Amino acid sequence: xxxxxxxxxxxxxxxxxxxxxxxxxxxxxxxxxxxxxxxxxxxxxxxxxxxxxxxxxxxxxxxxxxxxxxxxxxxxxxxxxxxxxxxxxxxxxxxxxxxxxxxxxxxxxxxxxxxxxxxxxxxxxxxxxxxxxxxxx
Numbered sequence: 001x002x003x004x005x006x007x008x009x010x011x012x013x014x015x016x017x018x019x020x021x022x023x024x025x026x027x028x029x030x031x032x033x034x035x036x037x038x039x040x041x042x043x044x045x046x047x048x049x050x051x052x053x054x055x056x057x058x059x060x061x062x063x064x065x066x067x068x069x070x071x072x073x074x075x076x077x078x079x080x081x082x083x084x085x086x087x088x089x090x091x092x093x094x095x096x097x098x099x100x101x102x103x104x105x106x107x108x109x110x111x112x113x114x115x116x117x118x119x120x121x122x123x124x125x126x127x128x129x130x131x132x133x134x135x136x137x
Contacts, residue, residue, distance in 0.1 A: 010072045012069070041067040047133055055108040062119045064133065071115050077136030082111040086119060103134050 016085050017130035033048035066074065074082055085108035087101040094100055107121035123131070 033084045037136065038069070041069050043133070045069055045133060052125075055123070055126055057134070059120055059122045062131075063116070064119075065114075065116045065136060066135075068115070070110065070135070074135050082118055083108055084111060085109075085125075085134045086120075086121060087132040087134045088123075088125075089132060091128045091130060099130075101132060101134075104131075 032050070033046070035046040036042040038044040043065075044067050046066075047062055049060060049062050051060070071082075074084070080106065086104045088104055089099050089101050104121065104123075107119055107123070109117050109119045111117050123129075
């Protein structure tokens with residue numbers, strides 16, 4: 001299950017998600033930042049973006065950080081590569097209640113030694129979408 005957070009834009013919706021425990025039917029809540037929880041870590045994975053409105057032709061800078069536990073999990077999932085990517089989600093769940101996603105391989109980055117990351121991406125597609133942080137394979 002995922003907690004979905006969104007940022008509104010007239011041309012492009014640049015919301016994001018991070019893994020968390022939440023019901024798939026929960027509606028997205030617009031925000032410029034979000035942290036997910038895994039039961040032990042309040043800030044398991046955090047991500048923020050500077051602007052709520054971004055034209056589809058401009059780049060967007062996302063910054064974030066992982067907890068020690070999230071970093072350890074990522075290292076095991078990626079065999080030490082420590083890569084995270086954005087995933088694109090529709091603004092409404094599928095009929096089965098799931099949130100289908102598409103990994104944006106051009107919007108990936110490695111986690112720095114201090115457990116922080118920056119993803120600079122031109123998301124380029126007009127319309128409303130939610131963006132998530134994909135950790136691991």
